[in-house]
Amino acid sequence: MVAGCSSTGGRPQPNANGAAGPAVNTPRITIALVSHSGAGDTFWDIVRRGAEEAAAKDNVNLLYTADDDGPRQAQLIQQAIDQKVSGIAVTLAKPDALKSVLANAKAANIPVVVINSGESVAKSLGAQAYFGADDKVAGNAVGDKLLAEGYSHPICVIHEQGNVGLEDRCAGVKAKVPATEVLYVPGKDMTQVSSTITSKLQATPTADVVIGLGAPFTLTALKAVEATGSKAKVASFDLNSELAQQIKDGKIIFTVDQQPWLQGYMAVEYFWQQLRGGFSLGGGQPVLTGPAIVDKDNVDAVLKFAKDGIR
């Protein structure tokens, strides 16, 4: 054995898995996907993979761009319009900032679909379809499940102050479990996330469950709960392989997955279906990709895909 090598873990040995070419022979089109993702966001990484896989299969040239600043996201959409793409998929986390640029898209006869956020305004801004989860509905689902399992005092941890979707999730929980408290943590610094959750647990000994709104933050919350010796349990929104493993191991009680891979996939697939047969998915109604609850009963079916970065 070479000195300094690790006998366990690390990069899996690469295997020849033959890159898949396009599976269809429809004309090559260019589709833009413009999200409000911040840099290095694990959730959006999965969305992008879904879109890339659909693009590879459907002979689509995918242009993925993102900016978490509303006006700059609008500029990215305008750039897509300038390039005369065949379709644009956008997220409407900041709908007011995108209103006028979406009017430009309409004027240029470029079809638009909305994914992930902005369900309530998508139609009025001229979008043909919506693929995503309703954060309030997802929050309600968590609240219901917590009530059913006998929890009464959740702490809902928001890792990005002012993000409407995250606020909706906690509001959805609170609508079902009125004693829910919201805790804001600085999501750009895990040590501060950890110590802030710890201090909240120390200040609130009656809390019986901590809810993280994104997989990496939930995993940090779990460590904080274990370190303080608090009796609180941990629940989550969204998923990654580590989180799935912790559900399997019984450390986290459940998570609500909005299946982001599907959101990216559908964004591209929609335009291809339109090209293929003039189909309209959802019949003008929102197509929900969640909430899908993952707990110990069904985690085995999910874990493998989470490891592949799909769930």
Place this chain on the structure above:
Amino acid sequence: MSVANPAIIDERMRSRSPLQRLLSRPEVGSLVGAVVVLVFFVIVAPVILQPASFATVLYGASTIGIMAVGVSLLMIGGEFDLSTGVAVISSALTASLFSWYFVLNVWVGVGLALLVSLGIGFLNGWILTKTKLPSFIVTLATFLMLTGLNLGLTRLVGGAVASPTISDMDGFSVAKAIFAATFKIGGVDIQITVLFWIVLVAVASWILLRTKIGNWIFAVGGDAEAARAVGVPVAKTKIGLFMGVGFCAWLLGMHNLFAFDAVQSGEGVGNEFLYIIAAVIGGCLLTGGYGSAIGGAIGAFIFGMANKGIVYAQWNPDWFKFFLGLMLLLATLVNLVVKRRAERK
């Protein structure tokens, strides 16, 4: 032919009372500020005085404070560094991705990360002294490049925007036991970062106050040309200070990696300001030549108290940044007043 008048003694030679000497210390203003903030939170949120709560405040302060040590020294040396926030993450990612990709013992990655962190500091200092560009420009460029590299390389190597888990690899458990340890003092769990922090402050204070290098640091920060004229190696001192920041970034980066196992490549942005805020609250001047390592530590402690105190007090955190800004302003004003008074006497 003049006779010295014994009644007029050069004011620089005059002996000063211990109180005056205390008041002229750079960290005195922040010490007053820290006491005020502590008393304030003890009144509005008594739970902060519980040993376990206090340990949490210390942990929050230490993760700022470790970096504030290096940043304070750098600021005394007349420069500052905007790349520190992402440099912490760069270090953690280097250790994680390198060990993972080549399936090596994680200690190999830890060692490489140290070299990379010191290298980033060296590069910052070297470019600065070679080009005479202001540190604002040089480290802003480093900040942007590191932010991009963190993201780009993580995806290139690991295939995702967060580093893959390395908790199952050789050497991880030992490294975790060192960089992310907790130990008990009087039944309370203390994070090892608190110990790192105290040791770093002690070493930095010793360097500043008791060694030749300390004099060099004050000299290059006060007046680089005058320092050069009396034989101080200005370039080496500045490069050394940037490498000191790099060392702190490595230490905190290793804590991040082994406490949380996986690292998100987009983290760290914005933290550089917290380190600078801590140093400034602690009495380091933005213009250089004045300040102390202890001051930076007190600044970080004030930050930790405010940050956690607002949670213990169960306040609306919407206002947190406002309080932070207000504190920064007040602390610097108190510093200014205390300093002027001390100089007048």
